Amino acid sequence: MDGQSAKPDREGEDSALRKRLPPAERRQQIVEEAVRFFAEVGLEGKTRELARRLGVTQSLIFNYFATKDDLIEAVYEKVYIGRLSLDWPERLTDRSVPLRQRLIDFYTEYSALIFEREWMRIFMFSGLAGASLNHRYLEHLGEVILRPLLAETKALARTDTPPKMEDVWNLHGGIVYIGIRQHIYRMPEPAKPKEEIARAIDKYLLYFGINSER
Structure with a gap:
């Protein structure tokens, strides 16, 4: 019983921690996970699946990147031009x-x-x-x-x-x-x-x- 009640508490704490990320850190987190995600599944990978891996909503990703192409552009800047x-x-x-x-x-x-x-x-x-x-x-x-x-x-x-x-x-x-x-x-x-x-x-x-x- 106690173990079952503890899990939602931890999930709530994790969710709160995610929500408190400063915008710059959140954006960096999304881009870094997108690099790993697209390297694994290809550029046809769905942002819905990326959101699931991040533990956030798909709409949150689109708060930072208006389109999937914008997200891919950020990946390009990080992986290629940035190096x-x-x-x-x-x-x-x-x-x-x-x-x-x-x-x-x-x-x-x-x-x-x-x-x-x-x-x-x-x-x-x-x-x-x-x-x-x-x-x-x-x-x-x-x-x-x-x-x-x-x-x-x-x-x-x-x-x-x-x-x-x-x-x-x-x-x-x-x-x-x-x-x-x-x-x-x-x-x-x-x-x-x-x-x-x-x-x-x-x-x-x-x-x-x-x-x-x-």
């Missing part, structure tokens, strides 16, 4: 540091941020659903990271065929595939991912005749 460091373009174009080292530093940091389940699965689900997240992210990445990298490669290349944007994308895609292999295909990651990244970078530089010390 791009503002100083990466400057560091990638700092010619006082050899290009090889710049690339290794960048891809070591970048891979640490994206080689995780949520990033990979949301990205894949977005592509399968034909959502704009992939296109927008890749376009942004191309402008702030890959185009500067192409310019740096062209400045040092010692081959008759000049580097093209496709070459940079091939380097980038090959490195990202390490994470895809683990989180999408459920295959073991390389024993030493950093060595795999360095090997891909060395192959890229060698193709354009770029000395690793330059």
Whole structure:
């Protein structure tokens, strides 16, 4: 009898605690759970189910996000744009540091941020659903990271065929595939991912005749 009466009391206390969350914390809670939710079920997941997981009403979610698309936009900002460091373009174009080292530093940091389940699965689900997240992210990445990298490669290349944007994308895609292999295909990651990244970078530089010390 006592155990049965205690449960509603605890539920009432939990509900009261949820209601007392400041708006900024509530919004953050919704976005963080949405990241986990969409990574698990895809972007077609229903906000009703998300609300159930949060232990709140669906209408509360829509108090913070007018539409599901607005919520997905917040997920995009958190998982993708929010992980791009503002100083990466400057560091990638700092010619006082050899290009090889710049690339290794960048891809070591970048891979640490994206080689995780949520990033990979949301990205894949977005592509399968034909959502704009992939296109927008890749376009942004191309402008702030890959185009500067192409310019740096062209400045040092010692081959008759000049580097093209496709070459940079091939380097980038090959490195990202390490994470895809683990989180999408459920295959073991390389024993030493950093060595795999360095090997891909060395192959890229060698193709354009770029000395690793330059």
